[in-house]
Amino acid sequence: MKITHVAQCSKVLDFGPRTPWPERLPAFGWRGLLLTGFDRENGHVIELDSEELLEKIWPDIYPKLSLMELARFYRCVEKAGLALEWPTFFFAYGMRFSDDFTALLQRIVTLPADVQRWCVQKDLSVRDLAAFKALADWAPILPWWQKMVTFEPSRTEGVRAIEWMVELFLMKGDLAPILADVTNFSEMVKQMRAQRFPVMDAKDQLAERLVKELPWPKKLEARYVRNGDKAGFEVKLFVRNTPELQKQIEGLQAVESELERRGL
Amino acid sequence: MGFDSVTEFSLRDIDHVYIDSKVVGSSVARRAFNLFEPSRVSIVEAEPFADDKGELSALQFDRSKKNIYLTEFKGTFFKRCPGARPGLTCCNYFVLNLGLQCNMNCSYCYLQSFINTPVMKIYTNIEQALNELEVMGRDLSGETLRVGTGEVIDSLSLDPLSLYSRELIRFFRKYPKWKLEFKTKSSQVDQFLDVEHAGNVVVSFSMNPQNVIASEEHGTASLLGRLEAAAKCRDRGFPLAFHFDPMIWHDGWRESYAQLVREVTARFAPHEVPISSVGALRFQPEQRHLMRERFGLSSMVTSAEVVSSADGKLRYDQSVREEMFEFLIGEFRKHSAEWRIFLCMETPETWLGAVKAMPKSVVGLEQAFDGRVARVFGARKEIEKGI
Numbered sequence: 001m002k003i004t005h006v007a008q009c010s011k012v013l014d015f016g017p018r019t020p021w022p023e024r025l026p027a028f029g030w031r032g033l034l035l036t037g038f039d040r041e042n043g044h045v046i047e048l049d050s051e052e053l054l055e056k057i058w059p060d061i062y063p064k065l066s067l068m069e070l071a072r073f074y075r076c077v078e079k080a081g082l083a084l085e086w087p088t089f090f091f092a093y094g095m096r097f098s099d100d101f102t103a104l105l106q107r108i109v110t111l112p113a114d115v116q117r118w119c120v121q122k123d124l125s126v127r128d129l130a131a132f133k134a135l136a137d138w139a140p141i142l143p144w145w146q147k148m149v150t151f152e153p154s155r156t157e158g159v160r161a162i163e164w165m166v167e168l169f170l171m172k173g174d175l176a177p178i179l180a181d182v183t184n185f186s187e188m189v190k191q192m193r194a195q196r197f198p199v200m201d202a203k204d205q206l207a208e209r210l211v212k213e214l215p216w217p218k219k220l221e222a223r224y225v226r227n228g229d230k231a232g233f234e235v236k237l238f239v240r241n242t243p244e245l246q247k248q249i250e251g252l253q254a255v256e257s258e259l260e261r262r263g264l
Numbered sequence: 265m266g267f268d269s270v271t272e273f274s275l276r277d278i279d280h281v282y283i284d285s286k287v288v289g290s291s292v293a294r295r296a297f298n299l300f301e302p303s304r305v306s307i308v309e310a311e312p313f314a315d316d317k318g319e320l321s322a323l324q325f326d327r328s329k330k331n332i333y334l335t336e337f338k339g340t341f342f343k344r345c346p347g348a349r350p351g352l353t354c355c356n357y358f359v360l361n362l363g364l365q366c367n368m369n370c371s372y373c374y375l376q377s378f379i380n381t382p383v384m385k386i387y388t389n390i391e392q393a394l395n396e397l398e399v400m401g402r403d404l405s406g407e408t409l410r411v412g413t414g415e416v417i418d419s420l421s422l423d424p425l426s427l428y429s430r431e432l433i434r435f436f437r438k439y440p441k442w443k444l445e446f447k448t449k450s451s452q453v454d455q456f457l458d459v460e461h462a463g464n465v466v467v468s469f470s471m472n473p474q475n476v477i478a479s480e481e482h483g484t485a486s487l488l489g490r491l492e493a494a495a496k497c498r499d500r501g502f503p504l505a506f507h508f509d510p511m512i513w514h515d516g517w518r519e520s521y522a523q524l525v526r527e528v529t530a531r532f533a534p535h536e537v538p539i540s541s542v543g544a545l546r547f548q549p550e551q552r553h554l555m556r557e558r559f560g561l562s563s564m565v566t567s568a569e570v571v572s573s574a575d576g577k578l579r580y581d582q583s584v585r586e587e588m589f590e591f592l593i594g595e596f597r598k599h600s601a602e603w604r605i606f607l608c609m610e611t612p613e614t615w616l617g618a619v620k621a622m623p624k625s626v627v628g629l630e631q632a633f634d635g636r637v638a639r640v641f642g643a644r645k646e647i648e649k650g651i
Contacts, residue, residue: 051513100321133322134560169533197569200581228572229579 002047004029004039012080015073018066018120028061030054033080035061055084059092067126068119070095081205089130095126104129107138113146125227131163132180134170144179151185161185164192171196204231214258217251267425270581272451273367273483277330279292281305282312282383284335290388291369292426293334299425311335313382320380322557328365332422337387341396350518357410357445360397362387362428363417368449368638369482371558371565375416377551384417385424386426393610394435401439414447421484429456445505451485451493456498466539467497468505471528473520476512480565482586487524491531500538506532508605509543511588515578518591525595534602539608542592544585546577603614 009029020039027037035057035251037043043177045123048057057072059081069244070093075082088095095101104126132138144165153161155243171177178195194201211233221236235252239245244252275487281296285307290329296305305335312333330406342358366382385391395498399412401409413419413432423429429446436444440462447468472480474487487494494504506528511521528537547555561567570578589607596603 020431093544096318097317098321131556133553134556144292167561167567197571199584200569200571204585205583228574229570229572229582229585231581231583 004045004047005030006037006043006045007033008032009034010080011038013073013076015068015069015076017062030057034193036037053085054082055086055089055092058089065093065124066093066120066123067129068108068116068124069179071109074105075109075138099145100133101126104132108130111138112142112146114143118152118158120148122158124155124159128159129162131166133165140169144175147179147182148185148188151188153185158184161189164189164196168192168195203258206232207231210264215254217248217254220248220251265305267320269459271483271484272489273369273421275299275422277483278332278367279330280305280328280332280574282308282331282333284311284333284388287334287336287388290334292386295427296332296334296423309627311381311383316382320378320382320554322554324382325376325379325554325558327369328384329369331383332425333385334388336389337392341393342400342463344372357412358372358400359415360393360411360413361641362390362393362413362426363414363422365416366418366422367421368418369371369485370449371480371482371555372512372545372547374547377548378552378560379416386417386422388461390426390428396523397435397568401442409442411442412445412447414445418450419447419468420448420452424455426454427466430459431460431463433459438619439465444519446583449481449484451489453493453496454508457496458495459501460569462499463503466503466505467494469494470507470509471524472510472512473524475513475520476564479514480563485528491527495531498532503539504532504535504537505541507541507543509541510545510566510591511542511592512545513584513588517588521588521592522595525592525599528605529596534600534604537603539606540596542589542590542620542631543607544580546573546579549576549578552578561646616641 007025010033012208013033013035017038021037025036027040027043027045028048029115030033030048030052031050034045035048062069070090074086089200090097090101105192108116111119132141135141141162145162148158148161148165165175170176170194171176175195178191179188182191187237202211204224212221214222216235217237219238223234225232225234235250239248278300281300281304282294283296283305287293288307313324313327314329320328341362342381362646363384363386364381365379366373368383371586397411405631413428420429432444437441437460441464441467443464445466445468446471449470453467469485469490471490477484479486494506498504508521508524511517514520545565547570549572555563555566559566567579569584573579574581580588591604593605
C-alpha cells in the first residue's frame with residue numbers, strides 16, 4: 001500500500017458529495033486522483049492499486065449515491081478524460097446506462113445549485129424526472145422549479161408539482177400567469193391543479209360549496225372528499241342510542257329533499 | 265362530421281423483417297419472403313436489437329413497431345384475461361398471444377406500460393398453440409371456451425402476413441361449442457372471408473368516433489374502414505362485436521359519440537352485433553411519461569383529466585365515466601331497445617352508476633358472451649336455408 005499526501009493529489013473528481021468524508025477515515029486516492037475527503041487541504045492519502053478499475057472501486061467507497069451526485073461524478077470523469085465502463089458502473093447503483101440516461105445526466109448537472117441541492121436532499125431518481133423527457137428545453141421550467149424548492153416540498157409533492165409544471169408548459173406555453181404570484185407551496189399546487197384539471201377542479205369546488213349549504217342535522221359533520229377517481233360526501237355522526245340515531249336519520253331527510261330540489 | 269382520410273398502417277410500413285434461422289421453413293417466414301423485397305428481409309441467429317434491454321426509450325419503442333421478428337414462442341400460449349382480477353368485474357376468457365407489440369400506434373395503448381422487447385414479434389409455432397387448445401379442450405370438455413387473440417398484438421392488422429385467422433377459423437370449426445374472438449382496429453378481413461366457419465368466430469372491432477381515431481388511434485383503420493370491414497364479416501355470417509372502448513372525453517364528445525352511434529345503427533341491426541361493450545380511457549400511471557414523450561400534450565389522451573383509481577390505473581372521475589357510458593347506451597337505446605351494451609374493465613360501482621345493475625344480474629350478459637352468438641348464427645343459418 002502506498003501512502004501519499006492530499007497536496008499531491010488532483011481534486012478533479014470532486015463531485016460535491018452530500019456528506020463530507022468522515023474525518024476519522026483516511027482519504028483514498030487512485031492514480032494520483034483524490035477519491036474521498038475533497039474538503040481536506042492536508043493529511044495522508046491511501047493510494048489504491050492503480051491496476052484496479054475505478055468503476056469497481058467507486059461503488060465500494062460510495063455504496064449509495066443520489067442520482068445528482070452520480071451525474072456530477074460522471075461529469076468529473078468526462079472532464080478528467082478517464083474512460084470508464086459506464087454500464088458496469090451504473091449497474092452497481094441499480095441504474096441502466098443508455099442514451100436517454102446519458103442525456104439526463106448531462107442535463108441535471110447544469111441545473112441551478114439550489115435545485116441540485118433539493119434533488120440531492122430528496123434523493124430524486126431517474127423516474128422522478130421522467131416528465132422532462134417530453135421537453136426539448138428545460139429552461140422555461142427552471143424559474144418555477146427554483147421557486148418551488150424555496151417552499152421546501154417533500155419529494156412526493158415536489159415530483160408531482162414538477163410533472164404538472166411540465167404538462168402545463170406543454171399545454172399552455174407559459175407558466176408565469178399561473179405561478180408568478182404564488183407565495184407558498186399549497187397555493188402553487190392549487191393553482192396548477194385548477195389549470196391541469198379544470199373540469200374536475202370546478203366540480204370539486206362546486207361540491208365543496210354545496211356541502212356547506214346543505215341543511216345537515218346538528219352534531220353531524222359532513223365534508224366533501226375526493227379519493228382518486230371517486231368523490232362524495234363524508235358524513236360523520238355520533239350517537240349513543242336508537243332515538244339519537246333515529247333523530248339523525250330524520251334530519252338527513254332534509255338533506256335528501258334539498259338535493260332533490262336542486263336536481264342532484 | 266365526415267370521414268377524414270386516415271392512413272391505415274400496412275405491411276408496406278414495416279421497415280424490416282428479421283427471421284430467426286430456426287423458423288425459416290415456417291409458413292409465416294415463407295410468406296414474408298414472398299411479400300417483402302429481399303432488402304427488407306434478413307435471416308438472423310439472434311434476436312435483433314438485443315442490446316436494447318430494459319425499459320424502452322420513445323425512439324426504441326417507435327422502432328419496435330416498424331420491425332418484425334419471426335420466431336418461436338417458448339412458453340405457454342394461454343393466459344387468463346387481465347380483467348379477471350380482484351376489484352374488477354369482467355367477462356372471463358382466455359387469451360392467446362400469437363405475437364407481441366402492435367404495428368398501429370394508439371396514444372393510450374397499454375403496451376407502452378410493459379413492452380420491453382425492442383422488436384415486434386410474430387410467433388411461428390401456431391401449431392403448438394392449437395395443440396395446447398386441444399389439451400385444454402379435453403380438460404374442459406363440457407365447458408364453453410372463449411378465446412381472444414388481441415391482447416398484446418392486434419388480431420388482424422398483421423394477418424395478411426401470418427394468415428393465422430384462417431388456421432384458427434378452421435380449427436374452431438371442429439369445436440363449435442367454443443368461441444374465438446378476433447379483436448381489431450384494422451380493416452384487414454379479406455384474407456379470411458372465404459373460410460368456412462362454424463359461427464363461433466366473433467370478429468370484434470374497437471370503435472371510436474372518427475375525430476378520436478384521427479387524433480389518437482394513429483395508423484388504424486378509419487371508422488368507415490372498420491364499419492365496412494364489419495359489414496363484410498356480417499355478410500359472410502361472422503358474428504360481430506363492437507367495443508366502444510376506450511371512450512375518450514373531449515370538447516364536443518357527446519356529438520362525436522352520438523354521430524358514432526348514428527353511423528353504427530345506420531348499418532347494423534342489434535341482432536347482427538350480439539356483443540357490444542363500452543369502456544373509458546384508462547392506463548397504467550407508469551406509461552404516462554412515454555405517452556407524453558411520444559404524443560406531446562395536445563392529444564386528448566395525454567391532456568386528459570385522469571386520476572388514480574382503486575386498481576391503480578389512471579381513469580376519468582367516476583361520475584364522468586358514468587355520464588359517458590349512460591350517454592352512449594342511451595343513444596343506442598334511442599335507436600332500439602335491443603342494443604345491449606356492457607361495461608368492460610369497470611368497477612362494480614360504475615356498473616351500478618351507469619347500468620343501474622350489477623353484471624351478474626344484467627339480463628343478457630351471459631347470453632351475450634355465449635348464447636346470443638350461437639342463437640344469432642343459428643337464426644341466420646335458418647334464414648339462409650329459407651326457413
